[in-house]
Structure formats: structure tokens, C-alpha cells
Amino acid sequence: MDKKIKNLTIAGIMAALITLFTAYICHIPMGANGAYIHFGDTLIYLAAALLPRPYALAAAAIGGGLADLLTAPMWAPATIIIKLLLVVPFTNKANKIVVPRNIFAAVIGYLFTGVGYFLAELILFENPAVFWVSMSQNLVQSVGSAVLFVAFGLALDKMHAKTKFFM
Numbered sequence: 001m002d003k004k005i006k007n008l009t010i011a012g013i014m015a016a017l018i019t020l021f022t023a024y025i026c027h028i029p030m031g032a033n034g035a036y037i038h039f040g041d042t043l044i045y046l047a048a049a050l051l052p053r054p055y056a057l058a059a060a061a062i063g064g065g066l067a068d069l070l071t072a073p074m075w076a077p078a079t080i081i082i083k084l085l086l087v088v089p090f091t092n093k094a095n096k097i098v099v100p101r102n103i104f105a106a107v108i109g110y111l112f113t114g115v116g117y118f119l120a121e122l123i124l125f126e127n128p129a130v131f132w133v134s135m136s137q138n139l140v141q142s143v144g145s146a147v148l149f150v151a152f153g154l155a156l157d158k159m160h161a162k163t164k165f166f167m
Contacts, residue, residue: 049162051166053092
């Protein structure tokens with residue numbers, strides 16, 4: 001199978017999974033501003049560790065943006081930008097998913113998520129007092145997503161999934 005078609009297909013599947021895990025599976029509303037906690041970022045991290053960067057960027061932006069369009073449309077523009085940023089620190093070049101760089105990238109994801117959504121809330125609501133609320137809500141989401149990323153990544157690494165299917 002042509003590598004571009006394979007990557008495009010996997011990116012499409014990942015975008016769909018990101019949408020589902022963000023909008024519907026473990027979707028926990030938080031606060032009155034339309035925010036919610038989800039584990040879609042887990043799938044973004046996996047896409048970033050498995051796919052070449054352009055495909056992972058597309059999966060993250062499309063999956064996250066679509067989830068917000070379905071559940072909280074006012075967040076979609078910010079989400080698309082933030083989810084693109086989540087992909088950048090990851091590498092797909094290693095033979096495994098769970099490598100030090102990707103673990104560090106998942107930690108950095110908290111900063112991108114927290115600061116990104118704080119800036120979006122500041123623009124939407126013009127209230128700088130939301131900083132601590134935004135950072136604490138996003139900490140729960142980011143830590144949960146990072147833990148699940150490592151758990152799923154270790155399981156996939158144990159099966160040698162990356163070398164069998166992605167390299």
C-alpha cells in the first residue's frame with residue numbers, strides 16, 4: 001500500500017477517534033463557560049508519536065475542532081490552534097511510542113493546553129481571573145491524557161505495533 005494513502009487513512013481514523021474521545025467518551029463538563037474535561041488529547045499524543053508530523057497535525061486539528069463544533073462551538077478556533085501545538089514537541093522517528101522525548105512532550109502539552117485556553121478565555125470573557133480555574137481544569141485533563149498515553153503507548157510498544165505497522 002502506498003505510504004501516503006496509509007498515513008492519510010490512519011490520520012483520518014485518528015481524527016475520528018480524537019473527536020469521539022473529546023466530544024463523547026469520558027466527556028465531563030466543567031464550569032459554566034462551556035469547558036469540559038476529556039481524554040481526546042491521549043489520541044492526539046498517540047497520533048503525534050505514530051504519524052509523520054503533517055498527518056498528526058491534521059488529525060489533531062480536525063479531531064479537536066470537530067469535537068468542539070459538536071459540543072461547544074465557541075471554543076473551536078482556539079482548540080484547532082492549541083491541538084496543533086500539542087503535536088509539535090512529539091517525535092515519530094523513534095522505534096517506540098514511549099520514549100523520553102514523548103513523555104516530556106506530554107508534560108509540555110499541559111502548558112500549551114493551560115495557557116492556550118487561558119488566552120482563549122481571556123479573549124472570550126475578558127476576565128483575567130480565570131487563569132487559575134483554566135490551569136487547574138486543564139491540569140486534570142492533561143495529566144489524565146498523559147497517563148493514558150503512556151499506558152496505551154507501553155501496550156502498543158510491547159506488541160511492537162510501531163515497527164510492524166508504522167515504519
